[in-house]
Amino acid sequence: MNKNKNIPIRGLFIDGKEVPATRPDLLDVLNPATGEMLAQISHASDEDVDRAVMNAKSTFHSKEWSQMSNRTRAKLINKLADVFEANLEEIYTLETANNGRSLNETRAQVSRLPDFFRYNAGLAIARRDSVIPVDGNYLNYTLRTPIGVVGNSTPFNHPLMIMVKSLAPSLASGCTTVVKPSEYTPLTTLRLAQLFVDAGLPPGAFNVITGLGPTTGKALAEHPGLAKWVLTGGTEAGRITGALAGSNFAHQTLELGGKTPVLVFDDFDVDQAVNYAAFGAFIGAGQTCICGSRQIVQEKIYDEFVEKLAAKAKAIRIGNPIDPTVQLGPVVSAKQQQRVLSYINIGLNEDKARLVAGGKIPSDPSLKDGFFVEPTVFADVTRNMRIFQEEVFGPFVSVTKFTTEEEGLELANDSPFGLAGAIRTKDVTRAHRLAAQLKCGIVWINDHHRLDPASPWGGIKDSGIGRECGTESFDQHFETKSVMLRLDDAPFDWYQNTSAQPRLN
16 A cells, blocks of 8 residues: 555556556555655556456457558557657656666667667558469468467566567557566556557557566466467566466567677777677666676687776766766666675685676665666686576676687587677678577677667577567568469369369368
8 A cells, every 4th residue: 555645656557548456455666776666556466467458359359450551550650659759858767767777878778769660660561461373273372460469578677678679560560469567667668558549549459567477477478368478588487478378379479588698709809899898798787688798708818808897897887877977777676686696696606706896786875775786797707607607687797718719609609598699700701600600599790789670689599489570570460361262163073073183182
């Protein structure tokens, strides 16, 4: 129960308006930089989840939505992009306060999101069905129809970006959606839903339910009304919810954990390699599935790289992310802070790696109420160490030495994960050779953490299945129907003249 009348209570967003949940308990939403309460949110029950899914299903079948032409839908999706863009300043501030990312990072990331809607609006107009040459006097063509309701569970690290990667193709394809944002970072998702309905999106096309993963998230994943299940989160959450959704034969896109290897060769400029390492490891306080957390560095430049990366980490300005001069904000919660600190302890006491930067909570008393961790660098890390193999999800990076290209590649691929990898080299043939051999879904050569609405995004192995972005994601929102038309009127009677028939099927 909310005893502070100054703290807003947020309901669920169903059928185009905010409504109370049937469950009375509330969840606190905190500012991770200060520990202050920003809002309280509803904890949706199974009944609430069913209400949201059935509303999305009803809208999916409504004439207003299902009979909308592709061009009209594309025009609407472009309008949503314009509304999103017109409200960016408000969204920057709210996103930064809610998830603790520095304001400059938030601006750089969120400002690109309207283009995801524009790209998918273009696909809605450009889509074509196929005419397939087949034997005999037949016309064979395909029809694609939107699959239905998409359930989408989004994480705390990139609340809007990850949600938009699914939302844009869902709406542009003619599907409807129910989104369950992380209980830590629901505020910008709720705000965007209201903005979109105000802009003309039919009520029920975009519903938002809030709550905990094991309760609300579970109820959404296993709901038989879903045609597709999308989750970005940990590998174990993917296994659990994927099995639940799979029992209803829902399509799935799961973007799960990662432990990105970065191969740094001695022909690459060391200072540039260090700058990319810091960017890849510490952006978003390291809370990214593609965090460049394993720097695998060739022997000749290893010592120089370690020394310079340690100095770079120590120079990063930590503070309240709303300050535009701050370069590193907090992790999202006290729980996440303790997780990172526990891996620092593992690195020191179990793995016996060499700590060269960070490793503790900042001493600045003004930061004591937030969930901060210093940018942390461990050197002399070997493949058998837990900090080499396990995802930390914080401002934490390990450095490992290699000698030959073959050894470096073996180290890079020694992981249960396969989301992303990166290569630093000036040798063009080596770059392409290794890009083909890295066991992952995304490779950056002499760069890191770049994505585009048109570029497919996703992993293999324990990093998930399916792809976001690109035509790959858009196409996953349709069922394909094959239509076969006989083009002549010649008599047909299999049982009268069986031997004369050229084929059975």
